[in-house]
Amino acid sequence: MTEQLSQNEPLLSVVDLVKNFDDLCVLKNITNEFHEGEVVSIMGPSGSGKSTFIRCLNHIEEPTSGKIYFDGIEVTNPKTDLDTVRRDMGMVFQNFGLFPHLTAIENIMLAPLKVKKQKKAEARNFALKLLERVGLSDKADSYPKQLSGGQQQRVAIARSLAMKPRVLLFDEPTSALDPEMVREVLDVMTSLAQEGMTMIVVSHEINFIREASSRVLVLVDGEVIEDGPSKEVIDNPSHPRTKEFLGKIL
Amino acid sequence: MMNTKKRGKNKYSTTIISSVLLILFFIYFLFFSNADWSLFKEQFLNFEKMEGRYYIFISPFFLVLKISFFSCFFASLIGLCFAVIRNYNFKILDMLITSYVVLFRSIPAMVLVVLVYFALPFVGLNLPSTNSVIMSLSLLFGAYTTEIFRSGINSVDKLQIEASKSLGMNSLKTMRFIILPQAMRVVIPPLTTVLIDVLKTTSIAYVVGVPELIARARQMEGVIGSVTPLIFVSILYFLIILPVVILSSRLEKRSRKWSKA
Ligand SMILES: Nc1ncnc2c1ncn2[C@@H]1O[C@H](COP(=O)(O)OP(=O)(O)OP(=O)(O)O)[C@@H](O)[C@H]1O
Ligand SMILES: [Mg+2]
Numbered sequence: 001m002t003e004q005l006s007q008n009e010p011l012l013s014v015v016d017l018v019k020n021f022d023d024l025c026v027l028k029n030i031t032n033e034f035h036e037g038e039v040v041s042i043m044g045p046s047g048s049g050k051s052t053f054i055r056c057l058n059h060i061e062e063p064t065s066g067k068i069y070f071d072g073i074e075v076t077n078p079k080t081d082l083d084t085v086r087r088d089m090g091m092v093f094q095n096f097g098l099f100p101h102l103t104a105i106e107n108i109m110l111a112p113l114k115v116k117k118q119k120k121a122e123a124r125n126f127a128l129k130l131l132e133r134v135g136l137s138d139k140a141d142s143y144p145k146q147l148s149g150g151q152q153q154r155v156a157i158a159r160s161l162a163m164k165p166r167v168l169l170f171d172e173p174t175s176a177l178d179p180e181m182v183r184e185v186l187d188v189m190t191s192l193a194q195e196g197m198t199m200i201v202v203s204h205e206i207n208f209i210r211e212a213s214s215r216v217l218v219l220v221d222g223e224v225i226e227d228g229p230s231k232e233v234i235d236n237p238s239h240p241r242t243k244e245f246l247g248k249i250l
Numbered sequence: 251m252m253n254t255k256k257r258g259k260n261k262y263s264t265t266i267i268s269s270v271l272l273i274l275f276f277i278y279f280l281f282f283s284n285a286d287w288s289l290f291k292e293q294f295l296n297f298e299k300m301e302g303r304y305y306i307f308i309s310p311f312f313l314v315l316k317i318s319f320f321s322c323f324f325a326s327l328i329g330l331c332f333a334v335i336r337n338y339n340f341k342i343l344d345m346l347i348t349s350y351v352v353l354f355r356s357i358p359a360m361v362l363v364v365l366v367y368f369a370l371p372f373v374g375l376n377l378p379s380t381n382s383v384i385m386s387l388s389l390l391f392g393a394y395t396t397e398i399f400r401s402g403i404n405s406v407d408k409l410q411i412e413a414s415k416s417l418g419m420n421s422l423k424t425m426r427f428i429i430l431p432q433a434m435r436v437v438i439p440p441l442t443t444v445l446i447d448v449l450k451t452t453s454i455a456y457v458v459g460v461p462e463l464i465a466r467a468r469q470m471e472g473v474i475g476s477v478t479p480l481i482f483v484s485i486l487y488f489l490i491i492l493p494v495v496i497l498s499s500r501l502e503k504r505s506r507k508w509s510k511a
Contacts, residue, residue: 083415083420086417111418143508
């Protein structure tokens with residue numbers, strides 16, 4: 001199925017993306033395409049620019065130069081209404097970023113109510129469905145501080161799903177979690193992947209990458225040094241830096 | 251939830267205990283010290299002499315209430331608006347607001363009230379005395395509330411803003427639904443202090459001839475030869491301040507439900 005869709009226009013494409021922080025060149029001319037239904041993992045050593053890359057995709061970080069197209073719209077065009085673009089691009093953060101003053105269900109309902117102007121009953125019903133699917137039906141009225149890290153991250157996933165995004169961006173969604181909570185979050189992500197959600201995931205969870213993702217990008221010093229099917233890259237990396245890096249995390 | 255309830259109760263009992271201690275202390279003082287209580291009572295608590303004169307305070311009371319309400323309202327509004335504007339980092343506006351804060355924090359209240367009332371007519375702005383007091387107090391205390399709201403807004407984690415934006419919320423909605431509600435937790439205690447200060451500073455209105463409570467009390471003091479009217483007026487001030495205190499602790503309690511600390 002992925003194969004077939006890949007021949008169509010990409011959902012998201014990145015052309016010559018460059019990002020500098022002052023003198024520091026963090027992303028060096030990255031060009032890539034992401035197709036509907038693809039699950040792409042991004043790996044790389046600390047400081048290689050993974051977060052910066054994924055944050056440029058929904059323009060939370062402003063690229064220095066280069067172009068990003070999402071569903072035919074040029075995100076990097078100053079005239080583009082970013083708020084509209086971002087509705088369709090969910091993002092899940094390493095440190096969850098739940099709104100502490102809102103309960104779990106309020107976190108999920110907020111954007112549908114305020115951005116999509118949904119009716120309260122409609123938003124609530126969908127939010128309850130999402131909570132059920134991430135296994136947290138009983139936590140609807142809990143505040144974030146009353147939830148464990150794994151539960152918070154699952155609410156955060158539900159919150160981005162509430163906008164029915166066309167792509168989900170994850171920046172190390174499990175690396176702030178205690179080991180025993182990693183599984184519950186990865187399970188939710190794996191099931192999303194199986195249902196055909198387009199996902200771009202910065203992660204070093206080898207099992208998730210092997211099972212759920214179709215393609216891996218390896219980012220080193222702001223450059224994609226490897227780009228290929230997950231199993232191939234993990235089991236048979238071609239670039240020496242990839243071998244070195246995988247040796248450290250495996 | 252249990253935790254919050256318990257802590258709320260504890261706070262309540264602290265208030266009760268401290269009030270009881272205070273009262274016990276007064277009783278001790280009244281009965282066991284050898285102070286001359288009859289003289290003290292005649293000077294400070296001579297309510298017999300005030301009989302038939304209480305009506306004098308009715309209209310000043312409502313006047314002070316009105317000045318207090320509008321001054322607090324506009325002072326908070328100025329602080330909120332200026333702090334929000336500063337959040338967007340427009341260079342010129344930033345500079346203007348910063349100079350406003352520096353300037354108005356250093357003007358004595360009395361000077362500003364006099365200036366607004368007596369000097370503004372020369373540039374064609376004739377304000378009734380009550381309104382000129384409201385304007386002065388709003389501007390004066392708006393300088394403080396600007397700083398309070400600004401530090402409240404700054405206290406909100408950057409990740410909150412990114413999370414909000416990534417959901418397609420524009421910056422106005424992010425401000426309204428994400429930043430300000432969280433900022434309130436930090437803002438309320440110092441804001442309460444400033445608003446109480448506003449209420450007490452309304453007494454400055456006498457310099458432009460507004461018939462407010464303290465001025466009336468001092469007049470009566472001369473007539474009846476006792477400080478009692480001032481004591482009575484203090485009670486009225488307490489009544490005006492009470493709602494602010496209650497509202498503030500309500501809001502604080504509400505934010506304790508979700509805040510980490
Ligand atoms: N706002 C910023 N200002 C200046 N430098 C920054 C900023 N954000 C990131 N950097 C720098 O850019 C480089 C890449 O950072 P980035 O966070 O994208 O790396 P990463 O691959 O996500 O690393 P990690 O695995 O540690 O999360 C780092 O050297 C970092 O110090
Ligand atoms: Mg990172």
